[in-house]
Amino acid sequence: MTPLAAILAAALLAPPEPSVASVARDVSIVRSEGSSRVEFTVSWPNSWRNERNHDAAWIVLRGPDARRGPLRLASTGHAATGKIEAAIETSDDGLGVFVSPESSHRGDVEWRLSLALAEEAPESVTPWCVGMVFIPGGAFELGDDDPIALRFGAFHRVDEKGAAAGPLRIESEAEVRVGAGRGALAYRVDEDGYRGDGKGPIPAAFPKGTRPFYVMKHELTQGAYAAFLNALPAEWRKRRATLDLKGEEIETCSIALDGDRFVARAPERPCNFVSWDDTCALSDWLALRPITEFEFEKAARGPKRPMPGDYPWGTASRDDFARHVQASRDLAASGAAAEAALSDARRAHLGASFYWVMDLAGSVWERVVSAGHPAGRAFRGTHGDGVLSKYGLATNEDWPKTAADGSTAPGVGYRGGVEYWKPATKDDPTNPQSPTALRTYAGWGGAERYKTYSARAGRSAPSASAAD
Numbered sequence: 001m002t003p004l005a006a007i008l009a010a011a012l013l014a015p016p017e018p019s020v021a022s023v024a025r026d027v028s029i030v031r032s033e034g035s036s037r038v039e040f041t042v043s044w045p046n047s048w049r050n051e052r053n054h055d056a057a058w059i060v061l062r063g064p065d066a067r068r069g070p071l072r073l074a075s076t077g078h079a080a081t082g083k084i085e086a087a088i089e090t091s092d093d094g095l096g097v098f099v100s101p102e103s104s105h106r107g108d109v110e111w112r113l114s115l116a117l118a119e120e121a122p123e124s125v126t127p128w129c130v131g132m133v134f135i136p137g138g139a140f141e142l143g144d145d146d147p148i149a150l151r152f153g154a155f156h157r158v159d160e161k162g163a164a165a166g167p168l169r170i171e172s173e174a175e176v177r178v179g180a181g182r183g184a185l186a187y188r189v190d191e192d193g194y195r196g197d198g199k200g201p202i203p204a205a206f207p208k209g210t211r212p213f214y215v216m217k218h219e220l221t222q223g224a225y226a227a228f229l230n231a232l233p234a235e236w237r238k239r240r241a242t243l244d245l246k247g248e249e250i251e252t253c254s255i256a257l258d259g260d261r262f263v264a265r266a267p268e269r270p271c272n273f274v275s276w277d278d279t280c281a282l283s284d285w286l287a288l289r290p291i292t293e294f295e296f297e298k299a300a301r302g303p304k305r306p307m308p309g310d311y312p313w314g315t316a317s318r319d320d321f322a323r324h325v326q327a328s329r330d331l332a333a334s335g336a337a338a339e340a341a342l343s344d345a346r347r348a349h350l351g352a353s354f355y356w357v358m359d360l361a362g363s364v365w366e367r368v369v370s371a372g373h374p375a376g377r378a379f380r381g382t383h384g385d386g387v388l389s390k391y392g393l394a395t396n397e398d399w400p401k402t403a404a405d406g407s408t409a410p411g412v413g414y415r416g417g418v419e420y421w422k423p424a425t426k427d428d429p430t431n432p433q434s435p436t437a438l439r440t441y442a443g444w445g446g447a448e449r450y451k452t453y454s455a456r457a458g459r460s461a462p463s464a465s466a467a468d
Contacts (some may be wrong), residue, residue: 196372223267
């Protein structure tokens with residue numbers, strides 16, 4: 001791997017503030033008596049573990065052959081050394097580990113990790129690190145009864161007369177009734193189908209957010225996506241590359257070819273011009289998965305709706321919001337918007353969710369798996385295995401697929417709103433940020449690359465976490 005490629009790989013999923021990525025460096029392979037270990041240093045600032053939840057780095061190890069999946073990890077035998085103790089959780093499928101502070105902490109972290117392999121190590125290994133946030137299991141309130149939210153498709157439960165009766169409490173992963181009947185889930189359907197078909201039920205296998213899961217702390221960044229492109233074989237790279245873009249704001253995509261390598265002139269900038277196929281390929285490559293719109297609301301709001309018309313930061317106001325999108329599509333990252341200052345008292349300044357997930361409202365659209373289409377409701381939450389198809393596509397059968405013309409992916413939806421630099425109106429309350437429950441385009445499966453389309457992935461927590 002060239003020095004440039006190593007830097008880009010280490011910076012994978014760098015958030016929108018300089019120097020806050022989960023970074024892996026100083027990689028070495030230790031072989032002894034038929035076993036292999038991979039050792040490296042991982043670090044990131046502004047980490048935390050508190051009574052509510054914690055952040056983490058999701059780490060997968062990949063060898064030089066891009067066509068095979070991540071290296072299989074042993075279920076035990078991992079170690080970490082550093083100034084504070086680290087918790088290391090191996091995924092049930094052995095494709096990666098979550099690393100996080102083991103006890104109460106707020107601040108920078110750095111550990112020397114030693115990960116035991118369940119297979120022989122190849123000649124070189126690259127750790128790919130993704131900044132994540134842990135979303136605990138448990139019940140939560142889905143939807144809103146705010147009149148504006150209802151107008152734009154917010155979920156709600158219905159009474160015996162079919163009228164909106166407030167948010168629906170989701171207490172388990174059991175099937176959810178949709179439509180008529182007291183206690184059923186409903187939402188207003190528009191004639192264009194942007195909010196979904198209003199049908200159901202929503203099967204038990206559809207991830208609803210009551211089981212613990214992880215979600216990326218930040219949206220995909222341009223440096224991260226350039227690193228991904230550089231790791232792919234040439235024939236896949238051509239299909240996933242954000243080159244020859246058309247339309248407005250193409251200059252905001254800083255990814256370009258430098259010789260035969262992709263570079264991002266603005267590596268911390270949220271990555272726009274990402275298609276649904278791009279999102280799924282990256283998620284599969286990293287052994288992650290898309291998240292559902294139920295999980296989006298859980299990650300944004302926490303266990304209880306704070307008030308009608310709430311944003312992810314817990315108020316129904318944008319007055320204190322400071323994390324504004326610049327004309328370049330960079331996010332403000334200093335002063336009141338500096339992540340090092342994040343606390344519950346300052347969530348509204350940074351746009352942080354109840355669990356401190358960043359930028360779930362505004363910036364660029366959040367693509368999610370929709371409950372408003374049969375292809376979305378068929379989603380079972382399977383994880384990628386890191387092996388792409390011969391065309392560089394994700395291979396999970398339950399993930400929504402892009403149609404033949406490339407324009408739509410039935411079963412995909414959009415949440416969170418986006419910055420279009422125009423005032424919010426009664427007909428478009430999703431600009432520049434959308435209240436948590438609004439589903440203005442939650443049933444519309446736009447799949448193309450566009451100036452405001454990005455990516456964020458997640459992963460179900462290991463069974464040990466789910467049992468806690």
